[in-house]
Amino acid sequence: MRRVARIALLAIFGLMLAAEWIAPYPYDRQFRDQAHAAPSRGHLLGTDAIGRDRFARLLYGGRISLVLAPAAALVSVALALAIAVSATLAGGLWERAAMIAVDLVLALPWIFLLLAVRAILPLNTSPAVSAGVIFALLGSLGWAAPARILAAAVKSQLRSDYVLAARAAGCALPRLALVHVIPNLAPVTVAQFWVTAPVFLLSEANLSLLGLGIAEPMPSWGNLLRDLQNLPSLARQPWVAAPLVLLIVTLSCCHAAQPSVEDLR
């Protein structure tokens, strides 16, 4: 199952990365006389409200979502790991301060922060840069939940025999962290990455549903999902749901493709 999921994920990534060669048209080309067109040989998934090819937008949109969401997840988990390990190993005041910061970030209504940042971005920021900024923000705000889990994992590591032995042998804290603790946190860290990446994909979709995600005309799976807001038309135009289907498949694959603890040891 895991193998199938990984192959499917690779295939999806491959398709998205090859968008320039596969997509029949640029994502922003408007065929105004064919707006809301049904699937045809010319437009495999039909066209959107202003006549843009849905298939091309799906491929290009996936590229943004599938590249930037894992990148943001990587930033987020790396931050979480650094904070969890350093604070827990330092203990005392540092550990308490880190946990207070975790609680604070988790309690923050992050969507308002994202709105505020979007509002203060220079207006002539290109869509690509604004997409990068949004995912960077998601990444820098999403560390709190993984940090709490990783901190608990570090604590359990500290009680293990090999850490006690290393400490007894006079191993310094940085070396202890780098050589003994972090490598043994790999299963939890990788699991957190796989959990966080889909969350960011959905966060961008949510922001786009509010009209505040990736700026037009650049597509993302999030802003493509906005077409699903018109529920009555969905029964008549089921192909509009293609981004949703692909998102569900991708998220399912992400979960199914997670390595087991045994794999990581």
Place this chain on the structure above:
Amino acid sequence: MRLDLFLFAFLAAAQPLVAQWGGELRLSLRSEPRSFHPALADDDASDMVRYLTGGVLVRINRATQQPEPSLATSWKVLDGGKAIRFQLREGVVFSDGTPFDAGDVLYTVETLMDPNLHSPVGDGLRTEGGPAGAAADGPLTVTIRTPAPLAGGVRLFDQICIMSRRSPLKERAVLGPFRIAEHKPGAWLRLERNPHYWKTRAGRRLPYLDSIRLDIQQNRDLELLRFQRGELHLISSLDPEQFDELARARPGSVRDAGATLENEFLWFNMSPAAALPAYEKAWFASRNFRLAVSHAIRRDDLCRVVYRGHAVPGVGPFPAVNQFWFNRQLAPHAWDLDLARRLLAQDGFRAEGAALRDREGHAIEFSIVTNAGNKARERMASMIQQDLAALGVKLNLVTLDFPSLVERIGKSSRYEACLLGFNNVDLDPDGQMNLWLSSSSNHAWNPEQAAPQTPWEAEIDRLMRAQASTSDGQKRKALFDRVQQIVSEQAPIVYLLNRNALVGIAPVVRGLQPSALHPRLVWNIDEIYLAGAS
């Protein structure tokens, strides 16, 4: 037997012609009414409640756009528009049985002019010389005077609901066809028939309906689903996609009532205080640049693609549906790329490869802000982006949440161009004074000018003030025609289109005359009835 069948068939066929009494009309409001005080209504929901419950001296017929007698049986404009004498209807009583006379009109005017009340409705009665005053010339004759001519004239009284000076219910005692019966905040509002309403039909007091239930429903999709399930009888505003869906599913339940006064437009930030580089300010200050942008936009495509044909290309402040005030000499700026290029060349802009550059070599690139969540506006912006790309202009689209947008365009002036819409409810140009006067905070492109920055803005100021200080309709029309012409020539606002009024009407609702003017569906509420009600 044959005769019986014939009679039955005849009666069945004749049934729609006979208005039926009773029943409850159900429709929705998009938000909770902010106030039930008729002098304080300043949002759509409050305005709707005021319209359905309030009695006015004069009612504008939304079909003919002409004023018609209501609580006043006749009126006469005196002293060159500085006074209007109303003859009041006899035998009218408020919903609680309190009699109505000239004293109530005096009390209403006095209340509206109370500076502590801050009545938005009362603002219409304030002229440059000061507030309005009223005097009774008898129990059923009243004269309302203003220091300067009242430009809107008698039409203003369509929005002024008469309040009782004697009723213990105060403003809850009404003269309109309905009165408020129940209110569950955030959920619904029920209006019941006013048993003392003055209008009669066949010896019975109107309205035909027993009650109206107004459900507070923000979500348009839910509103549509409830309409399709038969839980709502009317939808006063459908978006084009919903309209087409409904037209396919239930062809008889939708109507396109034609172009409304609601327009979509864009403008450039021409404020000298704007945080923009000097060369960008020079672009936006260039009349030819603004006109070139206007001529590069394919308005027909915007109407056809974004609004699925349920819109008309914008000409100016008013569309042709405003029969009296629209300047019929004007037409929408035609899509003409050659003309646009010539206009740009006149001001030193030149094409260099795919890009357009100004005299100093700066590539023409700017952003357009609009409010997030409005799909039609975002689509229009995308289409305009492609249209302007044909000239070599790079347009960046920015959607902002509404508070951020207002902060940028209204306070900090940190924007380059803005795409927005205007829900115009007033047929009279007086309602747009705050947009056109250069000193106004709502003078979109360059607000709060100490003195007009350009000669044409000075001319607009003069014309708008002149039309506001005369009651001669034809003279006012000539003055406002000139304003519309200047706006078309200078393009400080690039008018894009006017949306059509798309409405949903359940087949059981009869007597409706959908209008492009507010309130679109219920403006003749006392004539509306439900088939099969009894």
